[in-house]
Amino acid sequence: MHSFACIRALGLATLKGGLRDRLIQSLLLAGLFFLLSTLVFSSFSMRQPLEVAINYSLATVQILAILVTLFLGLNLLSREIETRAGYLLMGQPISRTVYLLGKFYGLCLLNFLIVAFFGLCAALSLPLVKIGLTNAPSIAWGNFFVAQLGILGISLLLGAVTLLFTALATSAVLPFLMTVGVWFIGQSTEAVKNYLEAGLTAQPMPPALKWLVTVAYYLFPNLSLFDFKVYAIYGLTIPPLLAGYALIYGLVYMVILLLLAATLFQKRDMT
Amino acid sequence: MTSAIKTSKLSKQYKKGVRQQQVSALLDLDLEIRRGEVFGFIGSNGAGKSTTIKILMGLIQATNGQAWLFERPVTDPAARLHVGYLSEHPHFHDFLTPLELLHLLGTMRQMERKTIARKSEELLGLVSLSEAANRKIRGFSKGMVQRLGIAAALLGDPDLLILDEPMSGLDPLGRHLVATIIRDLQRQGKTIFFSTHIIHDIETLCDRVGILVQGHQKYVGSIQEALYPAGNLFEITVRMPEQWAPAQTILGSLRLLWHKESLYNFELTEAEISSATQAVIAAGGGIVTLEPKRRSLEELFLDLSGKFGEKGQSDLTSPAS
Amino acid sequence: MKRLLLGFGATGMLAWLIASYASLGGRAVAPLRFPSYPPVWALQAMSLGNKELASTLIFYNAQFYFGEKYAWRRETPEYQRLFVALDKATDLDPRNMDCYYFAQGLFSDIKPAIPVLNRLLQKGMRYRPNDWYLPFFLSANYYFQLKDPVTAAHYLQRAAALTPNSSLFASLSARMLYQGNQTDAAISYLEAFIKETNNPGVRQMLFKRLEALVAIQYLERAVAAFAKEHGHPPQSLTELIRFGIIKKIPADPYGGTFELDATGRVVTTSKLVEAWKNHDKRNQNQQAQ
Incomplete structure (x- = not known):
């Protein structure tokens, strides 16, 4: 019981830190500006302004959520270890795991708030785009919601990755850069793997490279699994198996990351 | 009587640099600090004071040996439940206000919400931060941060207070505050363990001291025994009538350290005190002072270090020097 | 941080102002080239999980390029590159209707481009049944x-x-x-x-094409009238004027001239085909180098 209270208190403090962080505040402002520009952006489309508007607003929410996760991870996790502000908390009668979970809980809270807020903003902007359009398709709100959940999944996975790297590295910038790397790789492994397996390359693949790609595919989080944007944009039916697989994959991957992070963090010397 | 802090063969080795060279920060430390004691931990920078404290606070893991707080191994977070800790350079979550921070810490110490509120108010008053209770820590001066650290350490009404260099970052006012708080807590029967390199603090506050030199414990014991060891010499200053000469009395056999007009200063052993004082009175003189010839802690420390002028010893200072 | 952002914003505004001033400056402007995009898998990786947005952005770029090149500068667009870009954009998001629509508008008049254009449209049909x-x-x-x-x-x-x-x-x-x-x-x-179509550049292009078609329709009707009157088709279009059926041959909006081919059909010497072929050749040369 006590651990839960600690995790909750730590999470709320982290949330406060996130909302009071200038960088994150300016990111949120930029996001709001981008969402407002949906109307202008979609107006350049010839045949599918509504689809472009959904596309644009979902992409904005996704980039925003990921950037917030990255910078939150940098400012509130890694930097907290670097500046030793976290030592005070670790010197309290709580285990390191509780500390780590509290931080992650704060990350989840902030990400949830951000995705919910911007998802709502996007949802409000879409009917505006629809005004004056003839023959516009109806918006698949259910898919839109699932796409938002997917975005939340991606940012939380990246948050757990930051946590793991923070537990590993001593400097604050390193986990940030490594998480950016995981983001880059994680969202493209599937595409690269499919491309290579389709055999479209001019020369046959060196087996070493093929092996490397396969390893990367299974080692790094497959972030494209959580990309449900296309279903929201074109109102396609989401295969329930795919959604279920993404959910289970995300949960399992996150638990593994957190366990690893907790194990490493336990052994870490806070010098 | 149970101990507040106990360590047994506590050692810590770091791997440093690219070649992973082993550096010993602490070697076989055996300490036992009783409840209700004020214990000073002395050593120059890098002697292993902070390492010891961080092991006690669970921030780093000992390579060898064990440590207990109130009979509980330090690897158990619950061992720190009744421990307050102030680090050498406290850093806080600067986006929080002092009240929010204390609330967070109180929750971790399993305190009731009401108790936290009452205690926070009281402690922020004690460290004169009441006015800043709702301001973000980001804008605080160094002294304010240090004082907030003291409040944070005292929040759980701890039975044991572990302070890492509590005086080093403070202005005279802050030092006075810390000294007052330590004396108050001592009166309440709390245990205080603090590291310092400022000699003055030790002499006025501590019951016992431990001296660390390069990771080795060189001395543990009462501060009196350290400064006034057995077989210690005394100095006596006497005022004698005119035309008096030491050679006429027993005082003639003593070593005369200095003589100024009618004042004479001799060095003598404890056994010689009574005959010497009698002789002075018989000669119609008066005793001005009689005091033990004291070793300064600096001298003691240098003795223990064994090497004069070694790097790092200039860190050990008293306010007088 | 705020100052930094402000600084970036101000610099961006300034750059934009300078750029727009330069584009108004007429002759001094730099030649407008359409970029050749990296392979699709690289584009997908660079889109950071937003391949649909990347597809839209490529389409926007193509659209804006075409508008400026064709309607504003009155230069021949780089059709080959445009096609390759639209092909890549529809690989990124095969449901992007804008791309198919734009491609049909651009290439349906260029005969050598028809096979690839049709393949593109068939890709679209698979994803937009x-x-x-x-x-x-x-x-x-x-x-x-x-x-x-x-x-x-x-x-x-x-x-x-x-x-x-x-x-x-x-x-x-x-x-x-x-x-x-x-x-x-x-x-x-x-x-x-x-x-x-509501895109002004594309509309302008289509109107031009319509103008040419209307002229051809006019000439074809005159040829038919001549044949009805004389029992045989005219030898050339000038014969139509000589016999008083039309007053003059309308101008070819593409800058060529209208002629009668061997089968007696009205044709125009369209430069679009040459433009496609030229780019084809240039691309091959670049690849050879």
């Missing part, structure tokens, strides 16, 4: 360019089955299959296309 535009476009391409009325009719039927408003198709298919007058059918098709 309920979109009547794609079979409609394919039908037009098969009919006007590949002279294959049977396949054209097949696609037109598929298009008609997908739209509730099939009056357009009724008149079009009637013209294609029964009357056999290509120019009339082409004008109907183009008018339908223009009605659905």
Whole structure:
């Protein structure tokens, strides 16, 4: 019981830190500006302004959520270890795991708030785009919601990755850069793997490279699994198996990351 | 009587640099600090004071040996439940206000919400931060941060207070505050363990001291025994009538350290005190002072270090020097 | 941080102002080139999980480039590169209708481009099975360019089955299959296309094409009138003026001239084909280097 209270208190403090962080505040402002520009952006489309508007607003929410996760991870996790502000908390009668979970809980809270807020903003902007359009398709709100959940999944996975790297590295910038790397790789492994397996390359693949790609595919989080944007944009039916697989994959991957992070963090010397 | 802090063969080795060279920060430390004691931990920078404290606070893991707080191994977070800790350079979550921070810490110490509120108010008053209770820590001066650290350490009404260099970052006012708080807590029967390199603090506050030199414990014991060891010499200053000469009395056999007009200063052993004082009175003189010839802690420390002028010893200072 | 952002913003504004001033400056402007994009897998990686947005951005870039190049600078656009870009954009998001629509507008008049254009549209049909535009476009391409009325009719039927408003198709298919007058059918098709287009650059281009078609229709009718009167077709278009059937030959909006070919049909020396071929050659040269 006590651990839960600690995790909750730590999470709320982290949330406060996130909302009071200038960088994150300016990111949120930029996001709001981008969402407002949906109307202008979609107006350049010839045949599918509504689809472009959904596309644009979902992409904005996704980039925003990921950037917030990255910078939150940098400012509130890694930097907290670097500046030793976290030592005070670790010197309290709580285990390191509780500390780590509290931080992650704060990350989840902030990400949830951000995705919910911007998802709502996007949802409000879409009917505006629809005004004056003839023959516009109806918006698949259910898919839109699932796409938002997917975005939340991606940012939380990246948050757990930051946590793991923070537990590993001593400097604050390193986990940030490594998480950016995981983001880059994680969202493209599937595409690269499919491309290579389709055999479209001019020369046959060196087996070493093929092996490397396969390893990367299974080692790094497959972030494209959580990309449900296309279903929201074109109102396609989401295969329930795919959604279920993404959910289970995300949960399992996150638990593994957190366990690893907790194990490493336990052994870490806070010098 | 149970101990507040106990360590047994506590050692810590770091791997440093690219070649992973082993550096010993602490070697076989055996300490036992009783409840209700004020214990000073002395050593120059890098002697292993902070390492010891961080092991006690669970921030780093000992390579060898064990440590207990109130009979509980330090690897158990619950061992720190009744421990307050102030680090050498406290850093806080600067986006929080002092009240929010204390609330967070109180929750971790399993305190009731009401108790936290009452205690926070009281402690922020004690460290004169009441006015800043709702301001973000980001804008605080160094002294304010240090004082907030003291409040944070005292929040759980701890039975044991572990302070890492509590005086080093403070202005005279802050030092006075810390000294007052330590004396108050001592009166309440709390245990205080603090590291310092400022000699003055030790002499006025501590019951016992431990001296660390390069990771080795060189001395543990009462501060009196350290400064006034057995077989210690005394100095006596006497005022004698005119035309008096030491050679006429027993005082003639003593070593005369200095003589100024009618004042004479001799060095003598404890056994010689009574005959010497009698002789002075018989000669119609008066005793001005009689005091033990004291070793300064600096001298003691240098003795223990064994090497004069070694790097790092200039860190050990008293306010007088 | 705020200052930094402000600084960035101000610099960006300044750059934008300078850029727009430079583009107004007329002759001093730098040549406008369309970029060649990296391979699709690289684009997908660079899109950071937003391949649909990347597809839209490529389309926007193509659209803006075409508008400035064609309507503003009155230069020949780099058709090959445009096509490759649209092909990549539709690999990123094969449902991006903007790309198919734009490609049909740009390339349906360039005969050598028809095979690749049709392949592009067929890709679109696989991913947008309920979109009547794609079979409609394919039908037009098969009919006007590949002279294959049977396949054209097949696609037109598929298009008609997908739209509730099939009056357009009724008149079009009637013209294609029964009357056999290509120019009339082409004008109907183009008018339908223009009605659905709001991009000014593309509209301008389509109007030009319509203008040429109307001129051809005018000349074809004159040729038919001549044949009816004289029992044989005219030797050349100037004969039409000499016999007082028309007052003058209308100007070719593409800058060429209208002529009668060996079979007695009115043709124009379109420069579009050359533009496509030239780029083809240049691309090959670049690759050889």
